[in-house]
Amino acid sequence: MRALGPGSVSSFLKFVLDVAYLALLVGLVGVILLAFAALLFSVNPSLLDNVRIEPAGQFPERAPVVIAGLLAAGGYMAGVLVILGALRRIFVTLTAGDPFHPANVGRLRLVGLMLAALELGRYVLWAVSAWLPWVREVEPSFSLTAWFSVLVVFVLAEVFREGARLRREAELTI
Amino acid sequence: MPIRIRLDAMLMQRRMSLVELADRTGVSTANLAVLKSGEARALRFSTLSALCRELGCEPGDLLVYEPGPEAPPLDDV
Numbered sequence: 001m002r003a004l005g006p007g008s009v010s011s012f013l014k015f016v017l018d019v020a021y022l023a024l025l026v027g028l029v030g031v032i033l034l035a036f037a038a039l040l041f042s043v044n045p046s047l048l049d050n051v052r053i054e055p056a057g058q059f060p061e062r063a064p065v066v067i068a069g070l071l072a073a074g075g076y077m078a079g080v081l082v083i084l085g086a087l088r089r090i091f092v093t094l095t096a097g098d099p100f101h102p103a104n105v106g107r108l109r110l111v112g113l114m115l116a117a118l119e120l121g122r123y124v125l126w127a128v129s130a131w132l133p134w135v136r137e138v139e140p141s142f143s144l145t146a147w148f149s150v151l152v153v154f155v156l157a158e159v160f161r162e163g164a165r166l167r168r169e170a171e172l173t174i
Numbered sequence: 175m176p177i178r179i180r181l182d183a184m185l186m187q188r189r190m191s192l193v194e195l196a197d198r199t200g201v202s203t204a205n206l207a208v209l210k211s212g213e214a215r216a217l218r219f220s221t222l223s224a225l226c227r228e229l230g231c232e233p234g235d236l237l238v239y240e241p242g243p244e245a246p247p248l249d250d251v
Contacts, residue, residue, distance in 0.1 A: 165247075165248045168248045169215055169216070169248055172208065172213060172214050172215040172216070172248075173214070173215060173216040173217070173218065174201065174205045174206075174208060174209050174214045174216070174217055174218065174221050
């Protein structure tokens with residue numbers, strides 16, 4: 001199977017990345033709009049008179065939780081969007097035939113940091129939700145896979161750093 | 175880098191331009207400019223051989239060792 005060009009694995013991955021990026025972008029805009037609407041309704045509950053929300057009548061009291069939840073979802077989506085954006089830029093260098101571009105080291109480190117931040121954010125969300133009286137079932141979970149992914153990405157970033165150094169050395173070998 | 179290439183002096187002695195040397199050796203002018211500026215990290219035997227052939231000199235005439243600090247590492251990414 002070809003590495004680059006039409007019908008290759010990388011072109012398929014690029015397509016998947018582009019679709020996921022766009023879908024997430026649309027989702028993020030939706031979540032931001034929802035959070036804005038929730039904020040608007042919490043400030044002025046009379047706007048809800050013509051809107052029916054189940055369970056009925058509970059929205060104004062729970063508005064801060066709903067808004068916080070939407071913001072958390074928005075934050076998570078923004079984090080994933082940053083990761084996808086970095087991966088897309090890495091793919092641009094790959095399709096240009098220059099995957100060991102020095103900028104990719106920073107991009108991979110950013111991906112690793114975002115993965116770690118998303119996982120930590122999950123713990124913070126769990127800690128906060130365990131605190132709330134409405135939330136009955138909170139199941140804390142420590143994902144070893146997530147931390148393993150962070151480790152893998154940082155190892156790959158180091159591999160790319162060495163690749164970028166070798167590339168520069170090759171450039172300066174006349 | 176303590177190793178210096180005396181490309182300027184050799185070209186001047188032979189009244190040859192960098193472009194002409196590039197044409198004769200098949201090494202690009204950009205790469206010859208890197209050699210001339212002292213930025214190069216390594217020199218292939220094939221390049222050295224082409225330079226010696228066209229300039230009519232020995233490798234020792236082209237390369238000079240001048241004690242000094244080593245070039246900084248390339249991994250400052």
